[in-house]
Amino acid sequence: MTKSDFPASLIRDLFTYEDGLLSWRMRPQSLFRTKRACSVWNARFARKLAGHVHVSRSGTRRKTIITILGTSERHLSSRLIWTWHHGEWPSGLIDHEDGDTLNDSIGNLRDVTSAGNSKNMRMHPGNTSGVTGVCWHKKLGKWKAEIMANRVKKHLGVFDNIEDAAAARKAAERMLGFHPNHGRASHV
Known part of the structure; x- marks a missing residue:
């Protein structure tokens, strides 16, 4: 998702943060057309997740x-918490x-580039070796290790056993x- 048009300072006015969760704050009547609309909104949403x-x-x-202030703009809570x-x-x-x-605990969130994000991925669900970047090379009868970084795939070698291939990876x-979490088991 891209940067929002909403000023970052508005996020603290709209939400409270606790333990990785955002809750709606009470909203002032100035944000509504009528006093009744303000009362209805606050009764329905204020202090709720x-x-x-x-x-x-x-x-x-x-x-x-x-979704903020009834617009069609949707936000990931992780981005809002980072901004908060x-x-x-x-x-x-x-x-x-x-x-x-x-x-979405703040200690679990990092602002990274796309390349940085790809260096903390789960193991692909189609992986058959149980080790990211390691596969069986049928023709050679050995384990092959490789890695991709910055859109470049690098061959790390072929090995007699999977442990050596995993260590090279x-x-x-x-x-x-x-x-360090890259290649962790995929959840299904």
Whole structure:
């Protein structure tokens, strides 16, 4: 999602933050056309959790979506929480260090580039070896290790056993600045 047109200072006026969750604040009557509309909104939403959990069609991606001030502009709660804490919109993507897109605790969020975000991914669900970047090379009868960084795939070698291939892959990840959680088991 891109930067919002909403000023970052408005986020603290609209929400309270506690334990990775945003709740709606009471809204002043100046934001409404009538006193009744203000009363109805505050009775219905104030002090309640903001947003809803959106699940992708495949069921693998989950995130909390929040609509602000009745506009059609939807926001990820992680971006709003980052803005609430730092007073400005994130410059890149928000990465969840532990991989749980519903864990929006500020200590779990990082403002990263797209390349940085790709260095903290789960294992692909189609992986058959159980180790990211390692596969069986049928023709050679050995384990092959490779890594992709900055859109360049690098061959790390072929190995007699999977442990050596995995060690080569992990060493390359450390050298290229991958997050320690990269390649963790995929949730289904």
